[in-house]
Amino acid sequence: MNVTIATLGELLVEFLAKKENQGFSTPGEFWGPYPSGAPAIFADQVAKLGFKSLLFSCVGDDAFGSMNISRLARDGVNVRGIAVLPNATTGSAFVSYRSQAQRDFIFNMPNSACGLLNVNHLDESLLKQCNHFHIMGSSLFSFRLIDAVRKAIGIVKANGGTVSFDPNIRKEMLNIPEMSQAFEYILDYTDFFLPSDGELDYFGLSKSRDEEKIVASLFARGISHVVIKRGPRGASYYSASERYHMPGYAVDVVDPTGAGDCFGATFVSLFLAGYSVSDALARANASGSLAISQRGPMEGTSTLAEIEEFIASQEAR
Ligand code: ATP
Ligand code: MG
Numbered sequence: 001m002n003v004t005i006a007t008l009g010e011l012l013v014e015f016l017a018k019k020e021n022q023g024f025s026t027p028g029e030f031w032g033p034y035p036s037g038a039p040a041i042f043a044d045q046v047a048k049l050g051f052k053s054l055l056f057s058c059v060g061d062d063a064f065g066s067m068n069i070s071r072l073a074r075d076g077v078n079v080r081g082i083a084v085l086p087n088a089t090t091g092s093a094f095v096s097y098r099s100q101a102q103r104d105f106i107f108n109m110p111n112s113a114c115g116l117l118n119v120n121h122l123d124e125s126l127l128k129q130c131n132h133f134h135i136m137g138s139s140l141f142s143f144r145l146i147d148a149v150r151k152a153i154g155i156v157k158a159n160g161g162t163v164s165f166d167p168n169i170r171k172e173m174l175n176i177p178e179m180s181q182a183f184e185y186i187l188d189y190t191d192f193f194l195p196s197d198g199e200l201d202y203f204g205l206s207k208s209r210d211e212e213k214i215v216a217s218l219f220a221r222g223i224s225h226v227v228i229k230r231g232p233r234g235a236s237y238y239s240a241s242e243r244y245h246m247p248g249y250a251v252d253v254v255d256p257t258g259a260g261d262c263f264g265a266t267f268v269s270l271f272l273a274g275y276s277v278s279d280a281l282a283r284a285n286a287s288g289s290l291a292i293s294q295r296g297p298m299e300g301t302s303t304l305a306e307i308e309e310f311i312a313s314q315e316a317r
Contacts, residue, residue, distance in 0.1 A: 001048075001274060002052075002131070002271055003052065003128055003131065003198055003253050003272045003273050004051070004052035004053075004054070004130045004131055004132070004217060005051060005052065005053055005130060005133070005134060005265075005272075005303075006054040006055075006056065006081075006126075006130040006133050006134070006152065006156065006269070007039040007043050007046075007054075007055055007056070007133070007134040007135070007136070007146055008048055008055070008117070008133075008135070008139065008145070008149060009027060009038065009040075009056075009057060009114070009134075009135075009138070009139025009145060010037040010039060010040070010057065010091055010109050010114045010138065010139055010141075011035075011039075011040045011055070011058070011059055011068050011069070011090070011091065011114050012036040012037040012040075012068075012090070012092055012107075012108075012114065013032060013034060013059035013064040013090060013091075013092050013093075013299055014032055014034045014035075014036035014043070014067065014092070014095060014140075014257070014296070015033060015034075015092070015093070015096070015101055015199065016030060016031045016032055016034065016094075016096075016255065016257075016295065017029075017030055017096035017097065017115075018030060018031060020098065020099060021096070021097075021098055021099065021158070022193075023096050024094060024096060024104070024106055024123070024238045028145075030094070030247055031294075031296070033064055033067065034296035034297055034298060034299065035049055035067060035068045035071045035072070035093070035297075035298045036093060036257075036258075036296075036297040036298055037057070037068075038168050038261050039093070039134070039136045040055060040068065040072065040138070040298065041258045041261035041297055042088055042136065042261045042262075042265045043055040043077050043263060043265075044071070044072055044074065044077055044265075044298055044301045045178060045261065045262045045265035045266060045269075045301045046077075046265045046269050047075050047076035047230065047272070047285065048075050048076065048301045048302060048303050049109060049265070049266065049269050049303065049304050050076075050303070050304060052078065052129075052130075052184065052262075053076065053077045053078065054077070054078045054081055054127075054129075054130060054150070055077055055078070055082060055225045056081035056117065056121060056123075056148070057078065057080065057081070057082050057084070057115050057123065058084075058088070058113040058116055058117045059083075059084055059085070059090040059091075060088045060089040060112070060113040061083070061084050061085070062089060063165045064089075064092065065084060065113065067080055068082075068090065068100075073298050078126070080123065080126060081112045081122075081123055082119075082123050083114060085113045086098065088112065088116055089108075089112055089113060090112060090114075091107075091108055091109045091112030091114045091115070092107075093105055093106065093108070094106045095257060100172040101183075101256055103256075103257070104172075106172075107170075107172060107191045109141055109276070110141055110142055115141070115142050115144070116142040116144065116186070116259060117144060117145055117148060118145075118147065118261065119144075119147050119148045120147065122152060124153055124155060127152060127156060130156055130161060131156070131159065131161040131162070132156065132161050132163070132272055133153060133156040133162075133163050134164045134165075134264070134265075134268065135149055135153075135164070135186055136166050136168045137165070137168045137183065137207065138169075138170055138173065138184075138205050138212065138259040140176075140182040140183070141173055141176055141178075141179065142178070142184045142293060143178050146182045148305075149182070149186065150185070153186070154311060155267065157189060157305060162192065163189050163190050163191050163192070164190065164191065164193070164264065164268050165192070165193055165194065166192040166194040166195070166260060166264050167183065167271075168196050168260065168281065169199050169202060170230075178216055179228065183203075184249075187221060188221065188222065190222075190223050191223065191224050191225060192223075192224070192225045192227065192267075192268055192271075193218060193223045193225070193226045193227070194229065194242075194257065194260075194263075194264045194268075195226075195229070196226045196228070196229045196230070196260060197211075197228050197229065197231075198229070199213050203218070207214045207255035208264045211228070211269065215238045217302075219238075219240055220229040224239060224240075225239050225271075226238040226239075227264075227281075227284075229259075229260050229264075229268055229288070230248070231248070231256075231259075233247065233248055234246045234247040234248035234285050235248075235263065235275050235281055235284065235285055237281055244277055246278065246281040246285055247285075248285055248288075248313050249286060249289040249310075251289045251292065251293055252292075252293065253290060253292050254293055254294060255294065255295045255296065255297070256292045257297040258291045258296075258298060258300060258301075259280055259288040259289075259291045259292045259293055259295035259300075260288065262288055262290070262291040262301055262302070263284045263285065263288035263291075263292075263302065264284070265287070266284040266288075266307070267281065267283075267284035270283055281316070282311060283307050283311070284306075285296050286302075286307045286314075287301075287307055287312045290302045290307065291302075
């Protein structure tokens with residue numbers, strides 16, 4: 001099948017605190033700027049696998065914006081959906097890791113260029129060429145973006161396409177009231193749901209902590225495929241008739257941000273391209289593992305050849 005995937009949302013630069021527990025309250029050193037934004041990482045990973053990838057976003061007319069656009073274009077993303085806004089600044093995020101894979105963010109998103117993305121930035125003729133639309137929960141931080149997401153869902157679904165949704169919950173955003181309402185709306189149109197295991201509780205509609213029950217309630221509302229990301233423990237796939245668990249690969253963690261985005265992009269692209277669930281899941285795990293082996297959220301996206309080589313090297317162990 002011809003796979004053409006659109007996504008929409010934040011396109012940022014990220015600065016990464018050099019020391020664990022460095023925080024943001026005292027002066028310190030940072031690495032960066034790195035190209036970032038969960039939908040942008042997803043789009044970059046889709047393109048690197050060799051599939052058609054389209055990202056809708058906005059940047060400012062500044063060096064951060066042009067760096068992001070040239071990185072995405074270099075990796076094969078169609079950047080015609082990225083608007084350069086003359087009177088706005090490219091978004092940014094600062095991240096500091098705590099021990100045990102916890103992290104804190106400061107986001108400059110709602111007041112940045114990507115926060116101004118709205119339905120008028122969607123090029124319908126481009127969207128009509130897509131047979132899949134991916135949504136990141138982290139993009140639902142403004143009513144403008146939520147409206148744009150609704151419109152994109154409508155166009156892609158009207159064309160017979162499918163929708164995937166990664167809730168990608170950031171604790172810094174949970175107090176945004178529009179966001180939880182949008183989650184409910186999007187779930188009604190979701191075909192592929194890609195939460196982390198830690199996010200499942202949020203969707204425990206019956207307040208159940210039982211994964212099987214939560215997944216059953218997701219099927220009951222019309223979702224066909226549920227893929228649960230479990231960090232170093234790998235990932236699980238559920239459909240009404242199938243289930244698989246695939247353990248993770250043992251790798252050294254350099255920078256965990258972006259693993260889930262690369263994982264999701266790889267699973268969805270390969271599944272749509274006709275790979276079996278277990279082959280897609282193994283490659284998605286490999287993609288997540290490769291992502292965390294590089295410093296910088298988008299620096300660890302990989303080609304299919306790199307993924308196959310990684311799997312072969314792991315199997316040879
Ligand atoms: P994020 O939102 O931070 O990008 P996520 O919570 O959505 O991440 P994770 O479960 O952390 O997603 O990572 C996705 C996949 O990447 C995992 O299913 C696994 O295959 C791989 N992965 C992540 N962390 C590790 C790790 N420490 N060791 C090995 N593989 C990992
Ligand atoms: Mg995630």
